[in-house]
Amino acid sequence: MKMKYFTLRGPIPGLSPHFFFGNTIQSGLVSKAFSFHEVYGKFKTRFGDVFQFWLGPWRVIVVSNIVDVQHIYTHRNIYEQADIEDLISSFVGAKFKRHASLTIPLLRRNKIIPNFDLIIDCTDKLLSQWRAVPSNHIHLDIPQQCRNLLLLIFGFLAFDYDLKTLDNTDNNELAQAVKDFMESIYPVFFLPKFAAFIYLRLSRRYQRARTIIQQYVYRIIDHELIDCSETTAERKRTSLIASLASALQDDEKTEMAKSEEEKKGLNRSEVLHEVLFFLLAGYETTSTALTWFIHLASKHPRVQQKIKAELLENNCKEDLSVEHLDSLVYLDCVIKEVLRFCPPVNGSARTLTMDDCLPESGTQLYAGDEVLIPFMNLARDPRYWSIDPELFYPERFLGEDKNHQSHALIPFGGGHRQCIGQDLARFELKVIIARLMQHVTFGDGGPEVNAGGHLQTATILPKHIGVTIQFEQ
Numbered sequence: 001m002k003m004k005y006f007t008l009r010g011p012i013p014g015l016s017p018h019f020f021f022g023n024t025i026q027s028g029l030v031s032k033a034f035s036f037h038e039v040y041g042k043f044k045t046r047f048g049d050v051f052q053f054w055l056g057p058w059r060v061i062v063v064s065n066i067v068d069v070q071h072i073y074t075h076r077n078i079y080e081q082a083d084i085e086d087l088i089s090s091f092v093g094a095k096f097k098r099h100a101s102l103t104i105p106l107l108r109r110n111k112i113i114p115n116f117d118l119i120i121d122c123t124d125k126l127l128s129q130w131r132a133v134p135s136n137h138i139h140l141d142i143p144q145q146c147r148n149l150l151l152l153i154f155g156f157l158a159f160d161y162d163l164k165t166l167d168n169t170d171n172n173e174l175a176q177a178v179k180d181f182m183e184s185i186y187p188v189f190f191l192p193k194f195a196a197f198i199y200l201r202l203s204r205r206y207q208r209a210r211t212i213i214q215q216y217v218y219r220i221i222d223h224e225l226i227d228c229s230e231t232t233a234e235r236k237r238t239s240l241i242a243s244l245a246s247a248l249q250d251d252e253k254t255e256m257a258k259s260e261e262e263k264k265g266l267n268r269s270e271v272l273h274e275v276l277f278f279l280l281a282g283y284e285t286t287s288t289a290l291t292w293f294i295h296l297a298s299k300h301p302r303v304q305q306k307i308k309a310e311l312l313e314n315n316c317k318e319d320l321s322v323e324h325l326d327s328l329v330y331l332d333c334v335i336k337e338v339l340r341f342c343p344p345v346n347g348s349a350r351t352l353t354m355d356d357c358l359p360e361s362g363t364q365l366y367a368g369d370e371v372l373i374p375f376m377n378l379a380r381d382p383r384y385w386s387i388d389p390e391l392f393y394p395e396r397f398l399g400e401d402k403n404h405q406s407h408a409l410i411p412f413g414g415g416h417r418q419c420i421g422q423d424l425a426r427f428e429l430k431v432i433i434a435r436l437m438q439h440v441t442f443g444d445g446g447p448e449v450n451a452g453g454h455l456q457t458a459t460i461l462p463k464h465i466g467v468t469i470q471f472e473q
């Protein structure tokens with residue numbers, strides 16, 4: 001017997017959902033046969049630009065045409081951030097404004113650039129690991145290696161702490177806790193909120209990981225608070241925690257009692273939430289983008305040769321500096337193309353605060369409805385691209401697709417809740433890829449091991465990736 005709650009609602013087309021699992025089994029998401037990108041693509045072909053999709057008992061209305069997407073992102077009073085993140089920390093309304101006013105400045109370009117040498121040093125560590133391996137070896141663990149690199153960088157940026165993820169040691173308590181936290185949180189994305197809440201309360205792995213991270217964060221905060229002002233000022237330039245700790249209120253109890261509008265800084269648990277949220281939002285997404293780059297580069301030697309030629313033309317055969325980076329225009333196009341060809345995140349969700357009608361499709365929506373914007377559907381839609389969007393072709397951004405519709409390429413989401421870490425992500429990717437391309441060439445490990453495809457985890461990774469790594473003579 002089907003419950004009314006789990007049936008298609010209204011005139012919006014879609015596939016009749018199963019009890020509790022919605023469309024997740026029918027579409028091959030549960031078996032991991034397909035990723036969200038692939039599933040939303042197939043549903044679009046079958047049902048058109050607007051369809052309903054049941055993520056378990058959670059119903060979303062997926063919208064894939066530019067005009068409606070633009071409407072959603074620009075009407076922030078109607079389309080508020082969906083509350084899926086609530087379980088970690090709640091960031092809507094006045095609370096979002098307070099947090100944003102403290103965190104957005106931390107991720108501005110002037111804060112990011114001082115991390116240039118740090119990113120180079122971490123990348124060099126990975127290169128020296130690769131150097132020790134024979135050049136005909138096929139690396140099948142690129143996703144893990146990219147995670148190790150990005151986690152090492154995150155440890156320094158967020159905690160000013162060496163997580164030693166590239167040291168071949170398994171005994172770093174914080175690094176293990178961070179990995180456990182990321183892996184144990186994954187089911188939350190598929191569960192209804194109440195079930196996710198219970199799951200997180202019962203998951204010993206999650207609770208243990210969170211407790212360890214909390215202990216480290218609080219210890220670092222204490223350290224920050226007794227540190228002498230000169231070193232703190234210096235560290236605030238680059239360390240996220242040092243900057244967040246400076247927003248701590250002296251009298252936390254009085255501060256907590258204030259109304260949201262009156263509050264100014266953060267309390268301890270909010271600093272922890274910010275760090276966890278940065279971790280969740282910032283580390284795996286960037287490492288997935290790097291993994292896609294390596295896979296796509298191995299399939300397109302021409303693209304690697306052009307990046308190397310650009311490095312040479314700009315006198316960066318061996319040296320690399322922040323000043324050099326700005327002249328690497330082709331590399332920017334490659335990064336854009338990687339994020340277009342396979343966005344690490346499947347889409348962004350919004351909840352309606354009042355009834356509304358979408359202008360292009362004429363779809364009637366109601367307060368409380370959730371809409372989802374599927375990035376891949378837009379990025380691969382031939383209506384919005386001059387050069388075949390199924391081609392991996394970075395040059396498109398220098399020519400025919402230079403002035404593409406802005407909402408056709410939104411790997412970082414859009415509107416007032418778009419990714420606040422995008423400058424950092426682009427900077428990390430550019431520095432890492434430039435450094436890698438100075439030293440190595442990725443080779444295709446063969447059709448079986450390097451077959452691509454999609455693996456749905458918290459992000460969307462290449463399912464089969466196997467590359468050789470050849471060092472420059």
Ligand code: HEM
Nearest residue numbers: 281282285286289345348412413414417418419420421425
């Ligand atoms: C390639 C790397 C990254 C990708 C693809 C990515 C993608 C996204 C997307 C799609 C969203 C949701 C936007 C929306 O709802 O419209 C988001 C939000 C967010 N991202 Fe990123 N992100 C990346 C890197 C980072 C980094 C490095 C950080 C910071 C350390 C970060 C921090 C955040 C935060 C805090 C939010 C929530 C913003 C809000 O709720 O207002 N992200 N990101």
